Amino acid sequence: MDKVLIQGLQIETIIGIYEWEKKLHQTLSLDLEMAWDNRAAAEHDDYSKALCYETVSRRLTQLISEKPIELIETVAERVATCLLDEFQVPWVRVRVMKPGAVPAANAVGVEIERSR
């Protein structure tokens, strides 16, 4: 299966369940694996057939930073839904990491897979 990948997409947003978290921005780090048949783009070196990682990154940053969210599970689900519905990605793996949330850990996070 071909994929388009985005690793370590940093998104600043209001995220968390505690009152103190609703008053500041924190940075999430997203890793995305998106199934995509890359042959059509490669065959004629045709950008219009490619899944543009730049466009996807911009859209997800807008989606996740537009309003406060409590759970990183919600972030992962919204990202997956956007990729399936708006970008017609047939399958996606979304990992959302919240660095610094647990001081003793490098990062904590969730990972989901969704398909159409």
Ligand SMILES: Nc1nc2c(c(=O)[nH]1)N=C([C@H](O)[C@@H](O)CO)CN2
């Ligand atoms: N499974 C989850 N557990 C927790 C979350 C979360 O989003 N998903 N969030 C928090 C707090 O917001 C925490 O990150 C504050 O440091 C706790 N557990």
